[in-house]
Amino acid sequence: MEINLPHVLAEVTAAFERYERALVSNDVAVLNELFWHSPHTLRYGVGENLYGHAEVAAYRQARSPASLARTILRTVITTYGHDFATANIEFHRPPAESVGRQSQTWVRMPEGWRVVAAHVSFLAR
């Protein structure tokens, strides 16, 4: 199994950046598209643990579309073989002072790269 095959890394990076743009502009349609439509999908957020695509979609719908801008401090995307990748970032989102972390697990599905699991939290001081 090869790590960080260039063309695989390029595909995942493009999908990841598309997700990031959708997140800070609260483009709910794209956010829902990029999370795998399945009861296996999960997202642990800062204040909620969501199981299944439906719960994640409901959360997106209800979320206040503001104060989402963040400064990414570090990005690590790693691909394993052709169909699996992890994407992790450290970010800053004032007024919170601690560093935020976002972890995503991406899998190549027939319909394209999709997030199957995600986790967002802040580093405790």
Next chain:
Amino acid sequence: MEEADIRAYVAAAANAQGLALGADQLEPVVAVFTRTAAIAAPLLEFDLPEDTEPAPVFRP
């Protein structure tokens, strides 16, 4: 700004303005400046229209 750059900037800028910081002042001021830089970052990245002028107009 990187941490080391912030420390160098704060020390140099303070000196340049005649506000030279003593050893026990540098760290707390660096800490505050670091927070300010983090708060400024998204504003600096924001795509502000080129023709937006600041408001104050000096009237002699």
Next chain:
Amino acid sequence: MNALAIAAAVREGRLRAVEAVGEALARINRHDGTVNAFVRHRGEQALREAAALDAARARGEPLPPLAGVPFAVKDNFDLRGEVTTAGSRVNLGRTPAAADALVVQRLRAAGAIPVGATNMDAYAYGFTTENSDFGATFNPRDLARTAGGSSGGSAAAVAAGMVPLALGTDTNGSVRVPAALCGVFGLKPTYGRLPRSGTFAFVHGLDHLGCFARGVADLTACYDAMQGGDASDPACDPRAAQPAGAQLALGVQGLRLARLGGYFEQWADDSGARGLRLAEKHLGELPVAQVPHTELARASAFLITAAEGGALHGRTVRAHYDRFEPHSRDRFLAGALTPAAWYLRAQRFRSWFRHQLEGLFEQFDVLLAPATPVTATLLGQERMDVNGIALPLRPSMGLLTQPISFAGLPVAVAPVAGPGQAPSGVQIIAAPWREDLCLRVAAHLENAAVASAPIAEGFA
């Protein structure tokens, strides 16, 4: 007694001004040891001034609208013959003020009598009035908690019933935060409405004057008495006074109200948002208005504050570092080093942001938002959690007020508290120069008993 009741009683001869002022001084003596709202009293002079008013009445002269009303001023307003400390012992060596601040002169002309100067965060850079030189001011609603800041002393003096009116200043929230936390009505008028002549500046581009009272009629009377231009304050608009007192009875008639979402929901927890929720129960569910890039407005106000405050006071702070308030001295020094490019970007953003809000005020007349992220916090507390995110407490108490004052909009704060609950404030925001609408909505909430500011328990 409230201010207008005192003035009516004095005017009609039912109460002498010396009694009204004497009562305030007695309450201050009785309670200020517990609250620490005041840094200085001027009892003798105030009683002499009251006696002069009584003599005028005895001679049959007509008395002005606030005759005999005792009031307090935050210690960044000049009082003739006194040193304006602005919350720092570093100022103690300064020359006493040659004249009262202009708005104090106007209140005196209206018959009101200043009885003392109140505690504040040093040089107004703070939201909790935890003053290392003069001691913290204790919240009369819960003495373990802060009164908010930086005008905490003035808000506490009114909440504890020591005076019916008090003046404060608001740069990023320093009237609205203490009003909300102490459970009193507060007003921050439009930027440029009230002349700042004779007050100790913090941030020229953001400083506003404001006032506190336990009722909207009193609040409005105080504001009306202070209005009017003044050429010596370059930011003061020359427009004539637009008294709002006669408008209060109109209430919410014909007004399109909305509540602010997004950032204003994110950074208010259940306690901070409680006042607004209760107001909405009464007003009916409101449409939600979004203010674009509110977090950048906050960032810009933060930078302007740092840069201007630092440029103005950095040298003083550096020269007296060991004696200057530890909570803010490093903020002043760091602020003085703000790169010009950052400061100027914030100023350009301010123009952009103002245009965005114009659009909002085409759709709505009045916008509502919580005043603070949380209700009053414990003295000494350093951090707080808002909706799962840990924040540094002191700079974050103004998160919800800062973007609004950045835009210079007029705001009234209406305090809402259920029995046994900490007060939770609602910001009532209108378009520039429409203080009348803020005050009308506040009056409506007061009349409906949704918002109220009784004297704090134990201080009656």
